[in-house]
Amino acid sequence: MRKVLLLGAGLVTGPIVKHILDLPDYQLTIATRTVAKADQLLKGHPHGRSIAWTTDQPEVLKKLVAEHDLTISLLPFVYHVMVADMCLAYGKHFVTTSYVSPAMRERDASAKAKGLVFLNEIGLDPGLDHMSAMKIIHEAESKGGVVVSFRSYCGGLPAPEAITSPWKYKFSWAPRGVVVAARNDGKFLQDGQVVSIPGLELFKHYHTLHVDGIGDLEAYTNRDCLGYIDLYGLKNVRTMYRGTLRYPGWCDLWFKVRKLGLMELDEMKGIEGLSFAQFMARLIQADGTKEIKAHVAKTIDEPINSPEMQTLDWLGLFGNDRINASAPTALDVFAARLLQKLQYAPGERDLVVMVHLFEVEYPKQKRREKIVSTLVDFGIPNGDTSMARTVSLPAAVATSMILDKKITRTGVFIPVYPEIYTPILAALAKMGIAWHEKTEVL
Numbered sequence: 157m158r159k160v161l162l163l164g165a166g167l168v169t170g171p172i173v174k175h176i177l178d179l180p181d182y183q184l185t186i187a188t189r190t191v192a193k194a195d196q197l198l199k200g201h202p203h204g205r206s207i208a209w210t211t212d213q214p215e216v217l218k219k220l221v222a223e224h225d226l227t228i229s230l231l232p233f234v235y236h237v238m239v240a241d242m243c244l245a246y247g248k249h250f251v252t253t254s255y256v257s258p259a260m261r262e263r264d265a266s267a268k269a270k271g272l273v274f275l276n277e278i279g280l281d282p283g284l285d286h287m288s289a290m291k292i293i294h295e296a297e298s299k300g301g302v303v304v305s306f307r308s309y310c311g312g313l314p315a316p317e318a319i320t321s322p323w324k325y326k327f328s329w330a331p332r333g334v335v336v337a338a339r340n341d342g343k344f345l346q347d348g349q350v351v352s353i354p355g356l357e358l359f360k361h362y363h364t365l366h367v368d369g370i371g372d373l374e375a376y377t378n379r380d381c382l383g384y385i386d387l388y389g390l391k392n393v394r395t396m397y398r399g400t401l402r403y404p405g406w407c408d409l410w411f412k413v414r415k416l417g418l419m420e421l422d423e424m425k426g427i428e429g430l431s432f433a434q435f436m437a438r439l440i441q442a443d444g445t446k447e448i449k450a451h452v453a454k455t456i457d458e459p460i461n462s463p464e465m466q467t468l469d470w471l472g473l474f475g476n477d478r479i480n481a482s483a484p485t486a487l488d489v490f491a492a493r494l495l496q497k498l499q500y501a502p503g504e505r506d507l508v509v510m511v512h513l514f515e516v517e518y519p520k521q522k523r524r525e526k527i528v529s530t531l532v533d534f535g536i537p538n539g540d541t542s543m544a545r546t547v548s549l550p551a552a553v554a555t556s557m558i559l560d561k562k563i564t565r566t567g568v569f570i571p572v573y574p575e576i577y578t579p580i581l582a583a584l585a586k587m588g589i590a591w592h593e594k595t596e597v598l
Contacts, residue, residue, distance in 0.1 A: 164230035172548035253279025287577035305515035311401025324403035328543035342377030359411035375399035
């Protein structure tokens with residue numbers, strides 16, 4: 157029996173559990189803080205079990221890692237290196253959907269020396285973005301093409317019929333992660349010039365992208381993407397951009413949210429039990445809650461009846477609801493409120509959109525092409541979300557490939573190699589997760 161340890165039982169975990177338990181001769185252990193969630197996913201399967209575990213129990217984790225052939229970490233990224241070190245100590249493979257950190261990179265030589273696979277960035281974004289992009293890049297290069305422009309976009313959204321609030325958003329993955337990501341600086345290459353966007357200005361710099369079948373979406377830059385130039389081998393690229401997709405109105409609203417201080421990570425003492433109106437008054441240093449709407453409107457330089465103010469009001473930020481749980485920062489209070497108000501109702505679908513835009517020059521043929529590769533994937537009503545499927549199924553397929561010895565590359569790496577992305581993309585296509593490509597001669 158191949159034994160897999162899964163750390164975490166969050167919003168995106170369901171498909172990976174089902175996929176692994178459907179494989180013959182596989183056993184799965186889920187270690188998580190909330191055993192009830194794990195048990196709900198396992199549904200009494202004879203080859204599945206749950207273990208109560210928290211990240212402050214390293215001795216328990218050591219024993220679990222030692223007992224299994226491979227560990228999948230769906231924990232917050234700060235814990236991945238700790239888990240990877242235990243996998244190194246016990247000679248076990250390691251898989252995660254998160255970005256490779258510099259500290260993780262430092263484990264590369266040790267993993268290679270022990271013949272271990274430490275596969276990172278095997279989710280949606282990062283993950284499917286790498287694999288679908290590298291497929292096109294390698295195909296173009298095999299025909300003598302040179303990629304001179306690459307713009308890549310991804311967004312997790314509610315399906316159009318599931319938009320039921322002015323936020324035009326609902327959570328299919330960890331809300332804190334959404335808000336933290338919205339703080340990041342951005343950097344990209346445009347026509348040979350490096351463009352840097354500080355986090356405070358992130359939502360002032362956006363553009364519209366039309367997606368067939370969906371319509372116009374807003375796009376804003378996603379982190380520093382310059383490292384992808386070397387990662388993808390795009391030595392001649394003059395434009396390199398990675399963007400996040402949202403419905404129209406998102407960027408103007410979130411610029412105001414950032415201006416209010418709702419995304420700050422400084423500890424705020426004594427906020428538990430405050431009303432949201434009191435919390436907002438403290439946040440903007442207003443003298444009490446009298447005329448709190450007017451004070452907030454002035455802070456963000458908006459009329460009191462503006463769409464942005466109406467959206468903040470809909471969230472209940474000017475009301476008397478209490479902050480029940482201890483939340484150490486404004487960001488935590490805000491993220492918790494978003495999760496409370498922006499959940500999917502039974503039967504509602506989410507949506508994942510990924511778009512790659514390439515411009516490829518063929519010097520010998522004196523020809524230039526534009527290639528558009530699009531993934532539009534909807535969640536299953538009363539079933540798995542698209543976010544869960546697109547994040548966890550790539551990791552699930554990769555896990556079985558590693559333990560079945562179909563992935564032989566060792567060390568710390570990501571899925572940019574044909575022997576990895578080709579079978580994974582083929583497997584996902586059979587599950588309905590597939591890209592559609594259009595080519596236009598320029």
